[in-house]
Amino acid sequence: xxxxxxDVSIVLGGAAGQGIQTVEEILTRVLKxxxxxVYANKExxxxxxxxxNTTEIRVSSKKVRAFVRRIDILIxxxxxxxxxxxxxxxxxxxxxxxxxxxEEEYLSRVNFVEVPLNEMAKEVGSPLYLNTIAAGVxxxxxxxxxxVLEEYLRKRFGSKGEEVVLKNxxxxxxxxxxxxxxxxxxxxxIEVKRDENVKKEVLLSxxxxxxxxxxxxxxNFLSFYPMSPSTGVAVFSAQHAExxxxxxxxxxxxxxxxxxxxxxxxxxxxxxxxTSGGGFALMSEALSLxxxxxxxxxxxxxxxxxxxxxxxxxxxxxxxxxxxxSGHGEFPRIVLAxxxxxxxxxxxxxxxxxxxxxxxxxxxxxxxYFVDTYYNLPELDLSKIKVEKxxxxxxxxxxxxxxxxDGISPRSIPGYGKGVVVANGNExxxxxxxxxxxxxxxxxxxxxxxxxxxxxxxxxxxxxxxxREDAKYVIVAWGSTYHVIREALEVLxxxxxxxxxxxxxxPLPEKVKGLLEGKVIIDIEQNVTAQFAxxxxxxxxxxxxxxxxxxxxxxxxxxxILDALKEVLE
Amino acid sequence: MISxxxxxPERPGSKDxxxxxxxxxxxxxxxxxxxxxxxxxxxxxxxxxxxxxQAAKMPHYINVNGYHTLHGRSIPIATAVKAxxxxxxxxxxxGDGDMYAEGGNHLLHAIRRNPDITVLVHDNQIYxxxxxxxxxxxxxxxxxxxxxxxxxxEPFNPIALAIALDASxxxxxxxxxxxxSVEIIKKAIQHKGLAIxxxxxxxVSFNKVNTYEWYREHTYWMxxxxxxxxxxxxxxxxxxxxxPLGVFYxxxxxxxxxxxxxxxxxxxxxxxRNPKLEEIGKIxxxxxxx
Numbered sequence: 033x034x035x036x037x038x039d040v041s042i043v044l045g046g047a048a049g050q051g052i053q054t055v056e057e058i059l060t061r062v063l064k065x066x067x068x069x070v071y072a073n074k075e076x077x078x079x080x081x082x083x084x085n086t087t088e089i090r091v092s093s094k095k096v097r098a099f100v101r102r103i104d105i106l107i108x109x110x111x112x113x114x115x116x117x118x119x120x121x122x123x124x125x126x127x128x129x130x131x132x133x134x135e136e137e138y139l140s141r142v143n144f145v146e147v148p149l150n151e152m153a154k155e156v157g158s159p160l161y162l163n164t165i166a167a168g169v170x171x172x173x174x175x176x177x178x179x180v181l182e183e184y185l186r187k188r189f190g191s192k193g194e195e196v197v198l199k200n201x202x203x204x205x206x207x208x209x210x211x212x213x214x215x216x217x218x219x220x221x222i223e224v225k226r227d228e229n230v231k232k233e234v235l236l237s238x239x240x241x242x243x244x245x246x247x248x249x250x251x252n253f254l255s256f257y258p259m260s261p262s263t264g265v266a267v268f269s270a271q272h273a274e275x276x277x278x279x280x281x282x283x284x285x286x287x288x289x290x291x292x293x294x295x296x297x298x299x300x301x302x303x304x305x306x307t308s309g310g311g312f313a314l315m316s317e318a319l320s321l322x323x324x325x326x327x328x329x330x331x332x333x334x335x336x337x338x339x340x341x342x343x344x345x346x347x348x349x350x351x352x353x354x355x356x357x358s359g360h361g362e363f364p365r366i367v368l369a370x371x372x373x374x375x376x377x378x379x380x381x382x383x384x385x386x387x388x389x390x391x392x393x394x395x396x397x398x399x400x401y402f403v404d405t406y407y408n409l410p411e412l413d414l415s416k417i418k419v420e421k422x423x424x425x426x427x428x429x430x431x432x433x434x435x436x437x438d439g440i441s442p443r444s445i446p447g448y449g450k451g452v453v454v455a456n457g458n459e460x461x462x463x464x465x466x467x468x469x470x471x472x473x474x475x476x477x478x479x480x481x482x483x484x485x486x487x488x489x490x491x492x493x494x495x496x497x498x499x500r501e502d503a504k505y506v507i508v509a510w511g512s513t514y515h516v517i518r519e520a521l522e523v524l525x526x527x528x529x530x531x532x533x534x535x536x537x538x539p540l541p542e543k544v545k546g547l548l549e550g551k552v553i554i555d556i557e558q559n560v561t562a563q564f565a566x567x568x569x570x571x572x573x574x575x576x577x578x579x580x581x582x583x584x585x586x587x588x589x590x591x592x593i594l595d596a597l598k599e600v601l602e
Numbered sequence: 603m604i605s606x607x608x609x610x611p612e613r614p615g616s617k618d619x620x621x622x623x624x625x626x627x628x629x630x631x632x633x634x635x636x637x638x639x640x641x642x643x644x645x646x647x648x649x650x651x652x653x654x655x656q657a658a659k660m661p662h663y664i665n666v667n668g669y670h671t672l673h674g675r676s677i678p679i680a681t682a683v684k685a686x687x688x689x690x691x692x693x694x695x696x697g698d699g700d701m702y703a704e705g706g707n708h709l710l711h712a713i714r715r716n717p718d719i720t721v722l723v724h725d726n727q728i729y730x731x732x733x734x735x736x737x738x739x740x741x742x743x744x745x746x747x748x749x750x751x752x753x754x755x756e757p758f759n760p761i762a763l764a765i766a767l768d769a770s771x772x773x774x775x776x777x778x779x780x781x782x783s784v785e786i787i788k789k790a791i792q793h794k795g796l797a798i799x800x801x802x803x804x805x806v807s808f809n810k811v812n813t814y815e816w817y818r819e820h821t822y823w824m825x826x827x828x829x830x831x832x833x834x835x836x837x838x839x840x841x842x843x844x845x846p847l848g849v850f851y852x853x854x855x856x857x858x859x860x861x862x863x864x865x866x867x868x869x870x871x872x873x874x875r876n877p878k879l880e881e882i883g884k885i886x887x888x889x890x891x892x
Contacts, residue, residue: 061892187892234889244882252864252872253686255678274863275881279685279872281862284711288678291671295651295682298669299690300873303682321672412886414879423873426646445873446649446667446683447690454613454661455669457654465615465662466670 034126034143035221036104038093042170045086045117046109048079051163055107056087058167062184063091064235064408066176067226071096071407075586078260078344084116091174093225097372097407097515101589105173105220106142107166108133114142126220128169145219152206161203168204172211173222181208230408237406238398238512239264241373242332243272245380246304248417251330252278253296253303255289257311260344261400262334265306286314290329294318297328298455300423300445302384306332309351310341316358319393323363323480325455326433326441328387328394331355332380335399337585346585347400349511349558355395356538356567362477364485366390367538369397371496371514373405375535377412385420390488391443397537399558401587402512426451431462435475439483485539492541499530505601506551508576510534510564513556513588520593529601538567545572554578554600558588604642606635611665620659626803627656629777630724631663636780637787638666643691651680653696653705655731657724660695674704681717681858687871688859691791692719699729702738702758712796713767717858720790720797723760726805727812734808744811760800762839765832765851770795772835772851776802776817779847789849795857802845824848 042059046052053074060070071090077083088103090096103120106113106127114121114135126143127134130150138144147169153161164185171181185200214220236244243265246254256266270280279296283289289305296303307315312333322329333355337348355367366386370376380396387394426444430451434441441462444453454464459476461467495508498518505528509517514533521531532547534540548568555565555576560583565576580596582588621627638648648666652658654673661668667690671679680694694701701709701723712721728746729735735748738758745752764772771793775783783801790797802817822844828834835851859865864872 065891184892232890234886236886236889240889244885248877248879248882250875250877252875252877253682255682272881272885274866275884276878277864277866277868277875279862279864281715283678284707287675288708288711291675291678292682294671295669295679296686296872298679299649299683299686300871301682301686302872303686317672318675321675325669325671414883414886417877417879419877445687447646447687448873450646452645452665452667454667456661457671461615463613463615464668465613466620466659467615 033218033221034124035223037223039096040091040104040222040224041100041102042089042091042105042107043086043103043117043120044107044109044166045084045113047082048077048085049081050109052085052087052109054163055167056089058164058181058184059089059170060235060406062167062171062181063174063176064233065180065231066171066174067228067230068174068176068224069093069095069227069230069408070235071098071405073099073401073405073587076345084110084112086113086117091224095407096519098519098590099401099516099587101591105170109162111135114138145214147210153203156203156206157199161199164200164203165207168207169211172208173215173220174224175212175215178205178208233408233410234412235406235408236373238373238376238403240268241376242380242396242398242403243268245377246330246332246384247276247278248377248414249381249384250302250419251304251384253293253301254278254280254306255283255292255303256306257283257286257289259308259311261336261403262306262308262311262332264403265332286311287318290315290318290331293329294322294327297387298445300448302330302388304330304332306334308334308336309338309354312351312354312358320359320361320363321457322393323359323361323365324457326391326443326480327455328391330383330387331393331395333395333397334403335397337583343585345400347558347587348583348585349399350560350583351397352537352559352563352567355397362481364390364392364481364488364539366392366394366488367397368394368535369511369537370402370535371511371533373407374409374412376402378416379535381417385418388420388422390440390484392484392488397511399512423448425449426453432464433460433462433476435462435479437483438487439479440487489539489541492539493536494541494543495532495534495536495547497530497532497547500527501530503528503530504552505529505554506548507531507554507556508534508564508568509556510537513558516588516590516593517556519590520597523590523594524597526601529597534564537564540567540571545574548572548574552577554580554597556580556588556593558582604639604644606639608645609635609638609665611663616662619663621656622807624806625656626726626777626805627660627724629780630801630803631660633777633780633783633787634660634664636784637791640784641788641791647689648691648693649683650693650695651676651683652694653700655697655700657695657697658700674700674708676700677705677708677712677721680719681712681715684717684719685859685862686873688718688865689871693722693791694719695722696724697730698723698725698727698737698739702760710767713764713769715858716770716796716855718794718796720799722787723798723800724803725760725800726803726809728805728809730805730808741811759839760798761850762836764798765836765839768832768853769798769851770853770855771797771849773798773849774800774802774845774847776821776847778814778817782823782847786849793852795855821845821847
């Protein structure tokens, strides 16, 4: 008998098009409604059919939010899955499935439990029921609520007619009974605590958090050109565009997308684009216009590995330098990188206030791992969202680019007030008209690139400190690695190591330097050249002592961080 | 009627006009001011979004809202301005390089999208600000510093292209005909949907072929033309010498702003709206169950 306690990592693997996503969806929802904490993440190939895609679902007694390498239970839907996840197999791994889907050489390495999923599906009436049966088996292993599973299937297949619903329920029951039996006959033992409170929590993905956060922050115009892994935000927004009463437009290219977003802000709306590195590269021209015209804009950039097309469906934190330095000329910008789904919601909402207030591009950096992750979390507090609008009414002598001490000129919009608004991508005077005057050119460059930047820096958010301020070691990291590092630290359980997580990546507040002085700094990033470490050096002259980097397109796992930290720590 | 004088800007930077003496852009500016005045538009309700080039300097020399943007990008920006606040009169303005070369893709898709904006193309068949290179509409055989052997690429025919794509309003004028041009631009602004006006005007510095005289001699006004007949419009569009002037084609159809869900129930401009937190609440509520 193989036993799993407190935390089980289930991986389903199969070809694109085999319905792995469906099983993931059924399991996470039904197990959550049965009172289990769940976490899910997927990895997939850049193709529509075939290949091998997997999804990891963690079911746990306490909240889990991070990717683990180990696989406790593996359900392969085709041959080739075991070699694909070879490094993730342990001696405890239970493989549930058919012999034909497991290569000979693995039979001695894993605990193979033969279950005739296909045959059972055929008994129900069609191989199509395979997914529902597999989902039923897993729910059965956890003794999940069958009524919840039944209700879910009714809802999901209701539109396809009563017959389909009943067949799916029959398939689920067969699977469920088999799962329960595997526990009862002592093949697999699972001990994970349920929590009544979890049932009421929300199950949210990184993608949904960004989209909902944007709408909460007042986004009412989204223009985009589809690009993995950023498209989900546009899909979600478009599907709810009528309810939100917002404009979501798929445009001809990324150049049009960002220019439209600029136009929307110029006229007083709150515009966003959602894209990835390759798309953002095309937007850099307009980013520079935003800098010169002091036109607010919000950009969601879901990173994937590059250069060029790179690994289109995989993950990396390789575009920090791109967003820090893109655009010709010198102008400020704000770079944000949420670490948790909750943070993605609140921070994306706040991005719109920041863009409005400082009249700069605000870039929200996520990545494939982040947008494709989801887990249950307590309620999001909508009352915490404040939409702060900074638009002023114009008078007859309105100066769009009035020189001010803090570098911020009051921004009016066309049609609001007696004056006219003239914005300009050329160097300009205070009214917005073209100038080549030496003195004015100098003042305007300083206004944008120095005064405004310093105003933003003074108000920048500090990183979150996890652990003791007097710890000898300090980890620095940004964005999506937050929970993986936190979980590794929990396992490590040492008081001499702290963690600074940067959700506000640029510009960094001065006080950060103090948190780094005298520490052994460990930089953890998912890129080849340690871009954030470079930034720390540039901003504060601080050198990191150790770099833990990953750049194979896969997310960091808790185990990898743990192993790497053990090597670094004395 | 409002006086055209209210469109004369009083800003210090608007006095030093960068156009060459005799440039056709002066004429277009006067035409625009008269058209706005005759339509009773107020400066604060008009927005000109321009690209880059001499034509694109218009927002500085006329008293309306303006945004002088990037080469070729005025159309997407103008589209969004109109979508954000449909009560504004929105004009995208640029030269033949701006609209037909650098911004060509945006023009094609704007025709598909059909926002209620007016696209004014100052078509002098040459690149002026960069000193005389061929533009997409430069005639075959013309020698320039960068085409010393003479242009051999087929000139772009914006009128035929727009009609082929079923654009909502397509017209051509020559700025040397003041009254007629004012009428055409008024019609374009009043037209509901994307209106494209190709405006011939000479470049006195770099185009020695297509002069004021040339345009007078090589153009004619269409009489008894039915702009609602697409085939007829297309036939006119491919005439090459003399070139027809007037409204070629009109196809009234729903606009982008009319079709987006944002304005289905509520006509408030986007900038005056607040987020629908209750809708977010509903979605979050649903995320508790399935």
